[in-house]
Amino acid sequence: MMKVLRATQPGRLELCEVEKPALKEEQVLIQVKYSMVCSSDIKLIRGEFHGLSFPVVPGHEWSGIVVEAPEKYKHLIGRKAVADILFPCLKCEQCRKGRRNLCENLLEIGISLQGGYAEYIAVDVTNVIPIPDSIPLKHACIIEPLxxxxxxxxxxxxxxxxxxxxxxxxxxxxxxxxxxxxxxxxxxxxxxxxxxxxxxxxxxxxxxxxxxxxxxxxxxxxxxxxxxxxxxxxxxxxxxxxxxxxxxxxxxxxxxxxxxxxxxxxxxxxxxxxxxxxxxxxxVLSPTETWTEAVNIIENGMIDVDKLITHEFKLEEYATLMDYMSNRKNGIIRAAFKL
Ligand SMILES: [Zn+2]
Ligand SMILES: [Zn+2]
Known part of the structure; x- marks a missing residue:
């Protein structure tokens, strides 16, 4: 079992226990270590997102460690990782034109797929982005918005x-x-x-x-x-x-x-x-083919990430975090759940 923070209907979050995701072929299991709350998550939880259906486990700015992988990807186990949040169909007109972020059948972590407000997340191996060990996992959450x-x-x-x-x-x-x-x-x-x-x-x-x-x-x-x-x-x-x-x-x-x-x-x-x-x-829609550059910028300390991730909370403290984020209290910029 694992803990998830789930939006069950517009404006309502619930902390609950669910089954750990079962791995499909070509997927790895990542134990989420940090998951940030983006201001777009606040709109998503309120039900203001285009084409959203509830319930949903939000969270697209997260990082973790690969804990399970099929035999041929065993080398990934123990690696720090983030993941490309877009799962395009690769068959539609937009995909054929190389515009994965505009895919007509797009699935997205934290919107239409389970997100990072959870202890574990299953990700297609093609979407996993292993990151250098030198990047603190808390800082790694900024890779997606970057x-x-x-x-x-x-x-x-x-x-x-x-x-x-x-x-x-x-x-x-x-x-x-x-x-x-x-x-x-x-x-x-x-x-x-x-x-x-x-x-x-x-x-x-x-x-x-x-x-x-x-x-x-x-x-x-x-x-x-x-x-x-x-x-x-x-x-x-x-x-x-x-x-x-x-x-x-x-x-x-x-x-x-x-x-x-x-x-x-x-x-x-x-x-x-x-x-x-x-x-x-x-x-400007979504991260595209820019993950490598974002990883390099963080790895080389080119951005002062500590000025951006101002708060840290446990999953249980979600009500306080959401209050701070929604009302921009206490100098909050980004807050991260520490899992
Ligand atoms: Zn975001
Ligand atoms: Zn497509």
């Missing part, structure tokens, strides 16, 4: 030295974007949020300017010349109105990477901006 962020930067064609970047929203994804923008040599990096503590962390991770949007509007500040108009804007707010700000502040000819998940929310925008500024807008 792979998404790396994908975001690839989608906009990279960040060139001397380019200016704005990152709207400084949750973990926004802060990872700021860290990578700094590593890539952006000339100016603006990070916005309405939580001052997060902006302080953003400064430590590479932001050259921060703006608390509860004091003033980013549109006013950028368009009146008090702050620059960026070449690239990443919207990591998870709030539909963030997209309007991105459209309004980006420089003509600029690029927007849309990274936040705003569920079914709608924004009021002036679409003519897209034409008048000849903008390039990129949707």
């Amino acid at each position: 792979a998404v962020v790396y994908n975001a930067i690839q989608r906009v064609g990279g960040i060139k030295p001397a380019e200016t970047v704005a990152i709207l929203g400084s949750g973990a994804v926004g802060l990872l974007l700021a860290s990578l923008a700094k590593l890539m040599g952006a000339a100016k990096i603006l990070v916005t949020d309405y939580i001052e503590e997060r902006l302080d962390i953003a400064k430590k991770l590479g932001a050259t300017e921060t703006l608390n949007v509860s004091d003033s509007s980013v549109i006013d500040e950028c368009n009146c010349g008090r702050i620059f108009n960026p070449d690239i804007v990443f919207d990591a707010t998870g709030n539909a109105e963030g997209f309007n700000a991105a459209l309004e502040i980006v420089k003509p000819g600029g690029k927007i990477g849309y990274v936040g998940y705003s569920a079914h929310d709608k924004a009021s925008i002036q679409p003519s901006q897209i034409m008048l500024k000849a903008l390039n807008i990129y949707g």
Whole structure:
């Protein structure tokens, strides 16, 4: 048996005991050691996710140790690992075009497949990503969101030295974007949020300017010349109105990477901006072929992960964790369940 934290209906989580997953052929069993709670998990648990059915065991940002494997994969036993969360069909039109994240029959760990809020998880061996022993398992949880962020930067064609970047929203994804923008040599990096503590962390991770949007509007500040108009804007707010700000502040000819998940929310925008500024807008969905880069970045200590994983809880303490995450209490950015 194993403990899992399961969302049984919108807004309801239950800690329960279930059978350990039985391994199918070509699968390994991973004992989960850390499982982070992503802000998209909060939306998922509330039932705001597209195409979700309950019950579901959430958790797509996790790490663990391989504990069982079929004979031919015995060498994996004892290895620290994370896993690619996408299980595409490899047969549909999108898969044939190499867009696994858009697969028409996609299964995803923590959404349509059992996630990491559990003591064990069965994963197809093709999805297992063994990681170097030198990476602490707690830090390894950041590999998944970092792979998404790396994908975001690839989608906009990279960040060139001397380019200016704005990152709207400084949750973990926004802060990872700021860290990578700094590593890539952006000339100016603006990070916005309405939580001052997060902006302080953003400064430590590479932001050259921060703006608390509860004091003033980013549109006013950028368009009146008090702050620059960026070449690239990443919207990591998870709030539909963030997209309007991105459209309004980006420089003509600029690029927007849309990274936040705003569920079914709608924004009021002036679409003519897209034409008048000849903008390039990129949707960023899921980690793609960017896991190796994310592992390398963490292995080489290129990002200050301890500033991002601010809290640790036991699975039994889920109500406190969810309260902190939902209400952004006590300086929380990412919290991890320690299993
Ligand atoms: Zn996530
Ligand atoms: Zn497919």
